[in-house]
Amino acid sequence: MLILHYNLEKVSMALVVAIIGVASIGGIVEIAPLFTIDETVKVPEDLRPLTPLELAGREIYIREGCYACHSQMIRSLADEIDRYGPYSLAGESAYDHPMLWGSKRTGPDLARVGGKYSDYWHVAHLINPRNVVSASIMPSYPWLLRPLDTGKLPAELATLARLGVPYSEVMLTAAASDAMAQSRPDSDGATEVQDRYGAGVAVRDFDGNVEKVSEMDAVVAYLQSLGTQTRAALQTLEEE
Amino acid sequence: MTDTLSLRERRIGFFLAILLALLGLTMAAAARHGAMAVHGVIAMAIGVALIFLIAGSLYDPDADPARKDRYYDAPTQAGIFFTLIWAMIGMGAGVWVAALLYWPEATPLWPATSFGRLRPVHTTGVIFGFGGNALIATSFYVLQRTARTRLADAISPWFVVIGFNLFCVWGVTGYLMGSTQSKEYAEPEWYSDIWLVIVWVTYFVLYMRTLARRNEPHIYVANWYYLAFILVVAMLHIVNNLALPVSLTGARSFPVWGGVQDAMIQWWYGHNAVAFFLTAGFLGMLYYFLPVRSGRPIWSYRLSILSFWGITFFYIWVGSHHLHYTALPYWVQTLGMTFSVMLLVPSWASAGNALATLNGAWHKVRDDATLRFMFVAAVFYGLSTFEGSFLAIRPVNSLSHYTDWTVGHVHSGTLGWVAMIVFGAIYTIVPHLSGREAMASPRAVEWHFWLAVSGTLIYVISMWNAGITQGLMWRTYSENGALAYSFLDSVRAMAPYYLLRTIGGALFLAGAVVCTWNCRKTMRAVPMGGSASDRPLSAQTPPRRPFDAEPAE
Numbered sequence: 001m002l003i004l005h006y007n008l009e010k011v012s013m014a015l016v017v018a019i020i021g022v023a024s025i026g027g028i029v030e031i032a033p034l035f036t037i038d039e040t041v042k043v044p045e046d047l048r049p050l051t052p053l054e055l056a057g058r059e060i061y062i063r064e065g066c067y068a069c070h071s072q073m074i075r076s077l078a079d080e081i082d083r084y085g086p087y088s089l090a091g092e093s094a095y096d097h098p099m100l101w102g103s104k105r106t107g108p109d110l111a112r113v114g115g116k117y118s119d120y121w122h123v124a125h126l127i128n129p130r131n132v133v134s135a136s137i138m139p140s141y142p143w144l145l146r147p148l149d150t151g152k153l154p155a156e157l158a159t160l161a162r163l164g165v166p167y168s169e170v171m172l173t174a175a176a177s178d179a180m181a182q183s184r185p186d187s188d189g190a191t192e193v194q195d196r197y198g199a200g201v202a203v204r205d206f207d208g209n210v211e212k213v214s215e216m217d218a219v220v221a222y223l224q225s226l227g228t229q230t231r232a233a234l235q236t237l238e239e240e
Numbered sequence: 241m242t243d244t245l246s247l248r249e250r251r252i253g254f255f256l257a258i259l260l261a262l263l264g265l266t267m268a269a270a271a272r273h274g275a276m277a278v279h280g281v282i283a284m285a286i287g288v289a290l291i292f293l294i295a296g297s298l299y300d301p302d303a304d305p306a307r308k309d310r311y312y313d314a315p316t317q318a319g320i321f322f323t324l325i326w327a328m329i330g331m332g333a334g335v336w337v338a339a340l341l342y343w344p345e346a347t348p349l350w351p352a353t354s355f356g357r358l359r360p361v362h363t364t365g366v367i368f369g370f371g372g373n374a375l376i377a378t379s380f381y382v383l384q385r386t387a388r389t390r391l392a393d394a395i396s397p398w399f400v401v402i403g404f405n406l407f408c409v410w411g412v413t414g415y416l417m418g419s420t421q422s423k424e425y426a427e428p429e430w431y432s433d434i435w436l437v438i439v440w441v442t443y444f445v446l447y448m449r450t451l452a453r454r455n456e457p458h459i460y461v462a463n464w465y466y467l468a469f470i471l472v473v474a475m476l477h478i479v480n481n482l483a484l485p486v487s488l489t490g491a492r493s494f495p496v497w498g499g500v501q502d503a504m505i506q507w508w509y510g511h512n513a514v515a516f517f518l519t520a521g522f523l524g525m526l527y528y529f530l531p532v533r534s535g536r537p538i539w540s541y542r543l544s545i546l547s548f549w550g551i552t553f554f555y556i557w558v559g560s561h562h563l564h565y566t567a568l569p570y571w572v573q574t575l576g577m578t579f580s581v582m583l584l585v586p587s588w589a590s591a592g593n594a595l596a597t598l599n600g601a602w603h604k605v606r607d608d609a610t611l612r613f614m615f616v617a618a619v620f621y622g623l624s625t626f627e628g629s630f631l632a633i634r635p636v637n638s639l640s641h642y643t644d645w646t647v648g649h650v651h652s653g654t655l656g657w658v659a660m661i662v663f664g665a666i667y668t669i670v671p672h673l674s675g676r677e678a679m680a681s682p683r684a685v686e687w688h689f690w691l692a693v694s695g696t697l698i699y700v701i702s703m704w705n706a707g708i709t710q711g712l713m714w715r716t717y718s719e720n721g722a723l724a725y726s727f728l729d730s731v732r733a734m735a736p737y738y739l740l741r742t743i744g745g746a747l748f749l750a751g752a753v754v755c756t757w758n759c760r761k762t763m764r765a766v767p768m769g770g771s772a773s774d775r776p777l778s779a780q781t782p783p784r785r786p787f788d789a790e791p792a793e
Contacts, residue, residue, distance in 0.1 A: 002542065002545075005545050006458075009458050009459045009464070010457050010458055010459070012448060012451040012452065012459060012467075013448075015459060015464065015467060016448070016467060016471060019464075019467060019468050019471050019472070019552060020471055020472075020475070022549060022552045022553045023468070023471070023472045023475070023516075023552050023553070023556050024475070024556075025553070025556070026553070026554075026555075026556035026557035026558075026579070027475075027479075027508055027556050029557075029575070030504065030508065030557065030559075030560060030572050030575060030576070031501070031504055031505060031508060034500065034501050034504055034569070034572070035501060037569075040500065040569055041499060041500055041501075059492075062420060062422040063418035063419075063420065064351075064354060064356045064357065064418070065354075065355070065356025065357055065359055065360065065415075065420070065422075066356055067422055068355075068356055068359045068360075069355075069356070071642055073566050073567070075564070075565035075566055075638070075641075076565050077565055077638055077715070079714060079715040079717070079723060080714075082722075082723055083714070083723055083727070087565075087567075088566065088567050089567055090499060090500040090567035090568070090569075091499075092567070093498070093499040093500065093503075093567070094498065094499045094500075095498065095499070096498055096499050096502070097494040097495050097496070097497070097498040097502065098421065098422055098423055098494070098495045098497070098498070098502050098506070099498065099499055099500070099502045099503045099506070100422065101503050101563075101566065102642075103424060103562065103642070103646070104642055104643075104644075104646065104647070105642040105643070105710075106341065106731075107727075107731075108727040109642075129344075130344075130345075133728065135728055135731060135732050136344070136728075136731070137341055137342075137344040137731060137734075137738075138344065139340070139344060139347065139354050139355045139356065140345075140349060141354070142349055143349070143351050152486065152490070152492070155486045155487055156486050156492070156494075159484050159485075159486045159493075159494050160494055162484060163484060163494060163496060163498065164498070165498075
């Protein structure tokens, strides 16, 4: 054995090949089956993709680095289920490119925060968290009140569609107007958003200002959608 | 810089600088606004600066032909300069964001100075800026000495150093503008990722070409680790960063991986960034600088073989321990846990080999702060790999995951092990490159050592307390069966630990500032020199045998 290595370390290319070979095995064994074993991800039948407004909110969530302090993955532990709700299923994040499971809870988990607080609470909290939670150490995000740029949404939805997220042709073409309509419940397009994405989609003026569609509208719409895209997790927990 | 290049090499460099400026111009013109346009302007500015720098020397005298008889250390010197600059930026950002957790209102209400945008500035600044530059700089230094030959080429080392730093600058400025892929430790967007691949391939080719010219039959163990670092980081980087850009003229892209597969690939990458970026390369550093500084050969050759292949094989499996109790299939979690525990064997083999090497040199450890840095690095390597295996065990992880215990663990590795071995290497290289016996201020090295050790201990111990407190508060039930504490209770309980952690980090940063000042003083004092024995083998006169005739006068 030692002689073998004695010779190996004289040939640089052999060393290179050996390193690549040895270092590849673990990844191949652990990752490849995740794509081939069907039970790994059961996409729930009622799972809906994010609406354009919610997707815009997710992009802002990523931009501001919210994932550094908030996880979106409830582990199958009793205290987490009691605190945050049914544990997360693989299928729930099937359309998430990238996933935002997170790795640290400086703040609480957000996987099922949708519907837990009012829109008004979220807006006040994002403008200055200490307005509503005196001991909070979260940063303030007053700049979210600026208008939302909806120009990139059609291209973003189209990119996700190419990656397998089920956005239809109509959804792509109507992306920008859907984003506006979702935060204007009295507008003509409001019902179309629910027709396209499901009756469970919240169509509201999230930031309390009907005049403009702000980044705040998008972020709050996204936060209110978390955990509401499918009922699969709740059903799984009830069956158990 | 340019006086070490031949006229032909200067012309090639000039041409490459023009290409870089044109690339920047194209990016800026195509994107027009947003992060990509700013990054184009940055690349163009660097290209133009290089054009001026090189153009001024195109008609200067050619480089001294005798330079071939020397090791090529100018890129190493530049790399160490960047290492220290990034230490200031990365650690400074770290102390600042740590302070924000204690004084959340301390930040001005600008998007760019918000915690979420500064946090990746800290991680990229220290991992890639500080750690990456240290790895590149020391790898050039160690490769030449262990191969006893000059770097195979004079242009590509500069391309690697400058190109890598451009990647880091693109990264951190992107986060400030809100441009991020959100994948931890792989945040830079798609064009930065492609750029890094080009830099990395150049690095690999340079490494192999220099190895091919070596004057030693055997490749020294330090180079195995540097090679593993270069190769496996390339593999991880490419697979994890596969993404579909929304448009070729914009920064935004979406990863091709989604959901649970994305999570697994992300942590396969994430944990092996720890393994092959923050461990393998630095073990290479340890295997060279520890014996050199202590004057003792590596204790066991067999043990170094065992630990090298053990680390290369086992580490790649362990990423899934970041996903215990999540929606990742149970069998993958179990594999990750099992291999994490097994990993303790090669890890402790390395740490033990390093400590046993110091046998017979303990008086030097006592007297020489530089060697003490390396000794502490080996001890912390042993401690944090033990902690890592422990935290990967599923029930332990149920308590520690998502808490500050993980943060403490990471910093015991990065402050206690990675940064300590870097400082040990810097304090060995810098006087050597300056042709001096020792650093300009040996007392400052001593100060740095104690600042670094106390900073690390305060940081790590406060984060242990913080993490265990959090974990226990989250899972405690009251007598009537309800959760005993709200999440906010656990946030309130963190305040003293977050304050202590900021102080620990500030001490460590202060040590790095002392180091930077000391290095600057040392490098300025005397021009680059080096001892007569520190030459490629081709430049050394063969030892004269006794029966050789005296050369004619």
